[in-house]
Every structure is written in C-alpha cells, then in structure tokens.
Amino acid sequence: xxxxxxxxxxxxxxxxxxxxxxxxxxxxxxxxxxxxxxxxxxxxxxxxxxxxxxxxxxxxxxxxxxxxxxxxxxxxxxxxxxxxxxxxxxxxxxxxxxxxxxxxxxxxxxxxxxxxxxxxxxxxxxxxxxxxxxxxxxxxxxxxxxxxxxxxxxxxxxxxxxxxxxxxxxxxxxxxxxxxxxxxxxxxxxxxxxxxxxxxxxxxxxxxxxxxxxxxxxxxxxxxxxxxxxxxxxxxxxxxxxxxxxxxxxxxxxxxxxxxxxxxxxxxxxxxxxxxxxxxxxxxxxxx
Numbered sequence: 567x568x569x570x571x572x573x574x575x576x577x578x579x580x581x582x583x584x585x586x587x588x589x590x591x592x593x594x595x596x597x598x599x600x601x602x603x604x605x606x607x608x609x610x611x612x613x614x615x616x617x618x619x620x621x622x623x624x625x626x627x628x629x630x631x632x633x634x635x636x637x638x639x640x641x642x643x644x645x646x647x648x649x650x651x652x653x654x655x656x657x658x659x660x661x662x663x664x665x666x667x668x669x670x671x672x673x674x675x676x677x678x679x680x681x682x683x684x685x686x687x688x689x690x691x692x693x694x695x696x697x698x699x700x701x702x703x704x705x706x707x708x709x710x711x712x713x714x715x716x717x718x719x720x721x722x723x724x725x726x727x728x729x730x731x732x733x734x735x736x737x738x739x740x741x742x743x744x745x746x747x748x749x750x751x752x753x754x755x756x757x758x759x760x761x762x763x764x765x766x767x768x769x770x771x772x773x774x775x776x777x778x779x780x781x782x783x784x785x786x787x788x789x790x791x792x793x794x795x796x797x798x799x800x801x802x803x804x805x806x807x808x809x810x811x812x813x814x815x816x817x818x819x820x821x822x823x824x825x826x827x828x829x830x831x832x833x834x835x836x837x838x839x840x841x842x843x844x845x846x847x848x849x850x851x852x853x854x
Contacts, residue, residue, distance in 0.1 A: 594621075670690070797850070
C-alpha cells in the first residue's frame with residue numbers, strides 16, 4: 567500500500583485515495599466528476615482540487631491514442647486532477663514530463679540518463695520508464711485537467727509481453743534492488759510519488775505565473791534532438807527559411823528528417839532533407 571499522508575501533509579493536494587486495483591486512475595476521476603454537482607466541485611465531500619487517485623494495479627490502463635499501458639504491480643499509477651487554467655493548456659504535456667524527469671533524475675548520480683521523448687514519454691538509458699496521459703473534462707463551467715502518469719518503479723518485466731520487455735525499463739532494476747520485497751517496493755513508490763507531487767506543484771505554479779521556463783528545460787532533456795526521425799503527422803505548421811526558398815510539408819502524412827527540438831511556442835521542429843522546417847502540432851515520432 568502506498569502511504570498518502572506524507573503527500574497530504576505537503577498541503578497542496580486536497581484529497582487523495584489509494585486503490586488496490588482499478589480499471590484506470592483517469593477513469594476513476596472521470597466517474598467522480600460525473601457524480602459531482604455542476605458548479606460545486608470543491609463543495610463535494612471527497613472531491614477537492616487538486617485531487618489525487620493512486621492504484622497498485624490497473625486492468626485497463628491507457629496511453630496516448632489507442633495505446634494500452636501495461637500496468638502491473640510495481641508500476642506507480644496515479645492521476646492528479648486540477649482545475650483548468652488558460653496558461654496551463656498549451657504546455658501542460660511538457661511541464662508534466664519535466665516534473666517526472668526531475669523526480670527520476672534525483673535518483674541518479676548521472677541525471678542525464680533521463681530523457682524526454684516527444685511529447686511526454688520518459689526514457690532511462692534509451693528505454694521507456696514512464697508515460698503520461700492527459701485528458702480534459704470540459705462539461706462544466708470550468709474544465710478539469712486529469713494528469714495521468716505511470717512510472718515503472720519496481721516492475722518485474724520477466725512477466726511482461728515480449729514487445730514491452732524489449733522497450734521498457736524499471737527504476738529498481740537499474741539499482742539492482744530486490745523488487746520482491748513488498749515493504750521496500752511500497753517505501754520507494756511512496757517516496758517517488760511524494761517527489762513527483764512536489765515537482766508538479768512547482769511546475770504548475772511557475773506556468774500559472776506566465777513563465778515559459780519549460781521550453782529550455784524540456785529541450786535540454788530531448789531524447790530526439792539532432793537525431794533522424796520519422797514523423798507520422800496529423801497537423802503541420804510550415805515555416806519559410808530566411809536563407810532559401812524551400813518546399814512545404816504536406817498537411818498530413820509521414821516525413822523523415824532531423825529533429826531540431828521545440829519551437830518557441832512548443833511544437834516539435836523537424837528539418838526535412840529538402841531544407842523545409844516543419845513544426846509538428848500533433849502526431850507521433852520514432853527514431854530511424
């Protein structure tokens with residue numbers, strides 16, 4: 567069991583619950599919101615923002631798009647719900663990724679081992695250690711952002727599907743810690759979650775104040791920058807080079823090029839072989 571008292575004692579999270587098993591922590595918060603009165607969320611007994619839900623296992627974990635998230639015991643699965651604010655919407659994926667990266671960096675003597683793959687997957691030594699799913703519930707006067715995350719703290723990948731085992735890594739495996747000790751596992755999970763909540767509070771507060779601090783922080787951790795990538799794009803923005811006349815990218819499709827990091831407004835930039843520089847608003851990328 568993950569102990570939530572230390573997190574509530576920090577004073578930011580207003581309500582929190584732990585479950586042994588859920589279909590999905592994001593889905594649990596959505597169910598709670600449906601039961602909340604339309605304009606009186608903070609007046610509802612169990613629902614005060616920020617609201618935290620944690621589970622030891624998920625039976626229907628989800629990632630971006632239609633991807634499933636394999637989420638057994640040892641994966642720290644949580645969802646934090648906060649009231650929507652205009653300053654947060656453009657950058658919420660990036661600031662959450664940075665908060666998770668900072669949380670995990672504190673575990674290593676070489677923090678540069680932690681990288682972010684666009685937009686918000688977290689990698690350790692080239693393998694995925696954490697993922698994020700952010701959902702917006704807007705059927706009320708003020709929307710709610712649900713920040714779902716899964717961090718592989720003490721996952722036994724010997725039991726994982728082959729494709730997951732080859733692409734993912736667990737925190738305790740990098741320390742050669744005995745993850746079979748339930749007491750040690752719960753202690754580490756509680757410690758990581760407490761750090762994560764502190765980092766999220768700092769990141770969200772900084773962004774509320776209108777700062778674009780997150781752009782250089784994200785870019786310096788970018789796993790793809792300077793590398794050749796394939797982008798499957800659902801929304802492009804094209805930019806004209808000052809130095810030469812260039813082609814423009816198609817509005818949809820698959821393009822290969824070199825990742826240049828983030829643009830000032832937070833889109834991933836890719837330089838095509840032709841010299842075109844496009845900004846990916848939405849889509850998916852992979853190394854080639």
